[in-house]
Amino acid sequence: PSGAVPAGPAAPVLDGYAHVYSGKVRDLYAPLDDAGAPRDDLLLLVASDRISAFDFVLDTPVPDKGEVLTRMSLWWFEQLADLVPNHVVSTDVPDAVRGRAVLVRRLEMLPVECVARAYLTGGGLREYRADGTVSGLTLPEGLTDGSRFPEPLFTPSTKAPEGQHDEPMSYAEVEAAVGPSLAARARDLTTRILARGNEIAQARGIIVADTKVEFGVEADELVLADEVLTPDSSRFWPADQWEPGHPQPSFDKEFVREWLLSRASGWDKASGEAPPSLPDDVLERTRAKYVEAYERLTGETFRPRGADR
Ligand SMILES: N#Cc1c(N)ncnc1-c1cnn(Cc2cccc(F)c2)c1
Numbered sequence: 001p002s003g004a005v006p007a008g009p010a011a012p013v014l015d016g017y018a019h020v021y022s023g024k025v026r027d028l029y030a031p032l033d034d035a036g037a038p039r040d041d042l043l044l045l046v047a048s049d050r051i052s053a054f055d056f057v058l059d060t061p062v063p064d065k066g067e068v069l070t071r072m073s074l075w076w077f078e079q080l081a082d083l084v085p086n087h088v089v090s091t092d093v094p095d096a097v098r099g100r101a102v103l104v105r106r107l108e109m110l111p112v113e114c115v116a117r118a119y120l121t122g123g124g125l126r127e128y129r130a131d132g133t134v135s136g137l138t139l140p141e142g143l144t145d146g147s148r149f150p151e152p153l154f155t156p157s158t159k160a161p162e163g164q165h166d167e168p169m170s171y172a173e174v175e176a177a178v179g180p181s182l183a184a185r186a187r188d189l190t191t192r193i194l195a196r197g198n199e200i201a202q203a204r205g206i207i208v209a210d211t212k213v214e215f216g217v218e219a220d221e222l223v224l225a226d227e228v229l230t231p232d233s234s235r236f237w238p239a240d241q242w243e244p245g246h247p248q249p250s251f252d253k254e255f256v257r258e259w260l261l262s263r264a265s266g267w268d269k270a271s272g273e274a275p276p277s278l279p280d281d282v283l284e285r286t287r288a289k290y291v292e293a294y295e296r297l298t299g300e301t302f303r304p305r306g307a308d309r
Pocket of ligand 1: 021022023024026027028043045046087104105106107108109216225226227
């Protein structure tokens, strides 16, 4: 196992904000009120240019990744606004994080990672090969790596502490955690979000194999929070290379993975040691894949807004 994820670069200090939490590739801040105390009604979600691979946060940032994924997530929130309300307040954020941060309403978050899968792979495939089920759902025989399900499956998991893997949750456990009504609503919305995501993405050459969304509760209603349908919260596959029976290439992380596994990197994945820094050409080609995914999905040209950092 990779053991503790090596601490990444510290989150930037932001004037007028208190640092609340850092995930692998994103940081959370609270705006300060006039008295200099952290507000309890808003949060600032900041996407860094950090990239993670093989459960390590790599020490070489991918230029513009944070901004591309933030813009992609904001675009998806708009595409899904008829289906579900969201937590976005504004993109009027400090210059230091311009373009890659969003001001959001602070919500009471469901203690559930709401995962939906449209294709069988990863942890779901391991579980299926072990006992023919995924998250307690019995599946048809004869499925293989990359098989498409007739309908997206709701395969929730716990919110494991940082650096540990989320554990599968049965639907009954979700009902016990949030009540039958919110559980049913979360399952319905999570699977519809992935179905809608694939309707749009596959028409533009991208398969979204699975996705993780997070919901908050506001006046007994579910509100879509966090990031949505990005290559960090979802598996993006190039649709024209889809071929069940073996692991699919990642739309965005394939260059990173191939180089790290190649002799050129000098890295031994089995060693558990942190991977080496990525060469510039791998970073640039990876940046280009994020930009390509954004431009294919939105039909818009990506123009960086962030001040040169
Ligand atoms: N979104 C959202 C949200 C909200 N609207 N209200 C309350 N809490 C959250 C919240 C808490 N943790 N996260 C995950 C997360 C996101 C971004 C960066 C990180 F480091 C970690 C999301």
